[in-house]
Amino acid sequence: MCSAGAISALLFPLIHSLYSTASPSMLKRKQSSRVEAQPMTDFGPDETLTDSADILWINKPWVHSLLRACAIISVISVCMNTPMTFEHYPPLQYVTFALDTLLMFLYTAEMIAKMHIRGIIKGENSYVKDRWCMFDGFMVVFLWVSLVLQVFEIAEIVDQMSPWGMLRIPRALIMIRAFRIYFRFELPRTRITNILKRSGEQIWSVSIFLLFFLLLYGILGVQMFGTFNHHCVTNETQKGNVTWNSLAIPDTHCSPNGEGYQCPTGFKCVDLEDLGLSRQELGYSGFNELGTSIFTVYEAASQEGWVFIMYRAIDSFPRWRSYFYFITLIFFLAWLVKNVFIAVIIETFAEIRVQFQQMWGSRSSTTSTATTQMFHEDASGGWQLVAVDVNKPHGRAPACLQVPDMRFNGTDAPDCQQTLSIA
Numbered sequence: 523m524c525s526a527g528a529i530s531a532l533l534f535p536l537i538h539s540l541y542s543t544a545s546p547s548m549l550k551r552k553q554s555s556r557v558e559a560q561p562m563t564d565f566g567p568d569e570t571l572t573d574s575a576d577i578l579w580i581n582k583p584w585v586h587s588l589l590r591a592c593a594i595i596s597v598i599s600v601c602m603n604t605p606m607t608f609e610h611y612p613p614l615q616y617v618t619f620a621l622d623t624l625l626m627f628l629y630t631a632e633m634i635a636k637m638h639i640r641g642i643i644k645g646e647n648s649y650v651k652d653r654w655c656m657f658d659g660f661m662v663v664f665l666w667v668s669l670v671l672q673v674f675e676i677a678e679i680v681d682q683m684s685p686w687g688m689l690r691i692p693r694a695l696i697m698i699r700a701f702r703i704y705f706r707f708e709l710p711r712t713r714i715t716n717i718l719k720r721s722g723e724q725i726w727s728v729s730i731f732l733l734f735f736l737l738l739y740g741i742l743g744v745q746m747f748g749t750f751n752h753h754c755v756t757n758e759t760q761k762g763n764v765t766w767n768s769l770a771i772p773d774t775h776c777s778p779n780g781e782g783y784q785c786p787t788g789f790k791c792v793d794l795e796d797l798g799l800s801r802q803e804l805g806y807s808g809f810n811e812l813g814t815s816i817f818t819v820y821e822a823a824s825q826e827g828w829v830f831i832m833y834r835a836i837d838s839f840p841r842w843r844s845y846f847y848f849i850t851l852i853f854f855l856a857w858l859v860k861n862v863f864i865a866v867i868i869e870t871f872a873e874i875r876v877q878f879q880q881m882w883g884s885r886s887s888t889t890s891t892a893t894t895q896m897f898h899e900d901a902s903g904g905w906q907l908v909a910v911d912v913n914k915p916h917g918r919a920p921a922c923l924q925v926p927d928m929r930f931n932g933t934d935a936p937d938c939q940q941t942l943s944i945a
Contacts, residue, residue: 580632580639589632590699590700590703592628592629593696593697593700594697595621595625596665596696597693597696597700599618599621599622600693602614602617602618603618603668603672605682605683608682615675618672619673622665622668622672623669626665626666626669629658629661629662633659633662636655637649640652640655654702657699658699661692661699664689664693667689668693671686671687671689671690713881717873717877720870720873721866721869724866724870728859728862728863731862732855732863735855736816736819736820739819739847739851740812740815740816740818743809744809744811744812746847747808747838747839747843748810749793749808750775750808750834750835750838751793751795751808752775752777752778752791752793753769753770753773753774753776753791753794754773754774754786754791755768755770755789755790755792755794755797756789756790757789757790759790761797762797762798764794764797764798770785770786770789774837775833775834776791776838777837777839778792782836782838782840783837783838807821807831808834822851822852822855823855823859825852825856831848835847
């Protein structure tokens with residue numbers, strides 16, 4: 523009996539030492555495997571390239587800072603590149619040309635370096651498969667286009683007021699590169715995909731809802747109103763001789779059928795388009811055709827100056843048409859659709875917040891679970907993780923005999939030896 527007690531006294535410290543050294547590493551491995559099982563998607567700003575890359579300068583932090591500063595300089599250069607600016611300050615044309623040339627060489631060198639490191643098409647992390655790289659590549663292309671266009675303008679091959687200047691518009695998007703370092707968050711790719719898919723479906727449905735009402739009220743406007751070209755002019759006004767003095771003060775729309783506003787004595791209600799005025803002079807706000815009607819509906823739905831459109835309709839047509847049309851238009855387009863859009867955006871942000879809470883909650887629960895689980899040897903000789911309730915009383919037996927919980931430490935060893943020796 524004593525020999526068995528002595529053997530047990532020798533074995534218990536050995537098992538305790540093995541458990542104390544093995545369980546933390548095993549628990550850490552168990553915990554890390556749970557955390558690593560969730561692939562994290564980093565929608566970060568700057569691409570992380572391998573340290574073993576042939577071109578190391580592209581990975582330097584100061585290079586990233588320099589390129590972000592160049593993005594701000596590029597936007598400033600675009601802002602100065604206007605015909606009126608060059609007319610008042612002619613040297614700025616050459617200053618912007620020099621800045622754009624320097625920026626072109628820097629960004630082109632960066633693009634070539636990334637293509638060399640990543641590969642252009644082949645490979646999992648190739649240049650064309652990375653969205654940020656594609657964005658930077660498009661910015662380089664538009665920078666080249668802007669520079670070539672400016673060369674033609676300096677050589678007076680292309681007029682500075684020509685529509686070709688619109689090719690510089692996408693260059694303003696390079697500002698995203700300067701600030702995208704702050705747009706950084708991490709979520710599992712599956713959760714990001716689910717959020718984008720769900721919110722995309724909702725936004726698509728609301729967009730169809732909006733287009734339906736725009737088309738509906740555009741057609742109703744063409745059918746119920748038409749043009750707003752009738753104005754009150756003096757009786758002496760002749761075709762091709764319309765001036766500001768020919769119009770009433772203030773300028774007033776009128777109805778030729780006697781159902782709307784009637785011109786005062788000395789004036790007549792005529793269509794100014796019949797008197798020789800062009801569409802550009804009359805304006806494009808009205809319900810002449812479907813395209814112009816949809817534009818007018820959108821203008822009214824924005825609630826910016828929509829009352830003036832309603833007053834024109836009241837003066838030119840029966841009032842009940844205007845009341846019915848604009849009251850329902852404001853209700854459906856300005857209130858209903860706008861609130862639905864806001865609800866979709868709020869729901870999307872709420873979904874992202876829930877996903878973050880679930881992710882952080884799962885991490886905290888994993889840590890707490892790992893600290894309250896201990897290894898236990900079952901009847902077959904295998905080891906299992908069992909949950910331990912630290913607040914539960916464990917009876918009157920010595921701590922060394924509470925084998926299921928393996929609750930002993932260095933201070934329990936003398937008590938265990940003494941207890942087993944007595945046994």
